[in-house]
Amino acid sequence: MNTSSQNCPAQKLLKALSGKWKPQIFKMATNAPVRFNQLLRDLEGANKQTLATALREMVEEEILVKSVIQEKPLHITYTLSEKGNSLVNVFVALEQLSNGDA
Amino acid sequence: MNTSSQNCPAQKLLKALSGKWKPQIFKMATNAPVRFNQLLRDLEGANKQTLATALREMVEEEILVKSVIQEKPLHITYTLSEKGNSLVNVFVALEQLSNGDA
DNA sequence: TCAATTAGTCAAAAAAACATGACCACCATG
DNA sequence: CATGGTGGTCATGTTTTTTTGACTAATTGA
DSSP states (O other), X not given: OOSTTSOOTHHHHHHTTOSSSHHXXXXXXXXXXXXXXXXXXXXXXXXXXXXXXXXXXXXXXXXXXXXXXXXXXXXXXXXXXXXXHHHHHHHHHHHHHHTTOO | OOSTTSOOTHXXXXXXXXXXXXXXXXXXXXXXXXXXXXXXXXXXXXXXXXXXXXXXXXXXXXXXXXXEEOSTTOEEEEEEOHHHXXXXXXXXXXXXXXXXXX
């Protein structure tokens, strides 16, 4: 592994948005804060480990913010960060380009 | 593999931009048309197969256009398509978000 | 004609991503 | 005190991606 292959700034961010589940997670988070078991139910076919990893990476890349809600049964939510919010436009652009407009 | 996990429109496009070499290939193509062996030399650590696969996927996703230049030594170039050009803004946005602005 | 450059393909192996099932701790209800 | 929900981790296996190295075919220059 050399180093000259990793000096593209967009790469890490791109990675934190790509993969089998991250795009859906991101889209769901644009609607409302998401929760672990809720995602597990909604994203049929996804499993705990994969989801945990995806969420961790998205938090590390500061797309999502993990917050512990100190209510009765102790919730944890994942919310779009400011950076995440800025990415919404990017995502919209990508979706439009996916739908055949040049 | 279930189907409900693949219905995010941006996903394919995102995949055609992500990975170990595609971001760099894309960036280089924004400067000038790129060529196979040129990429092989510039992207140190990359190999033929991976590059061929990356280029094929980017062409399939219509980010790049492959053209055979009928000159003396018969060149093949990969150029940004219209779609590819539209993605430049997206990329710029991603890079800016990578550099710490919220 | 020999060597080098062009742009690749193919089979196989190594590495990374993703999935499975077991397990943990915490809290609440019955 | 068992049952179920919260949000995970861990070891293991499968699947996908990336790398390695050998090979091809056309063109060019010495």
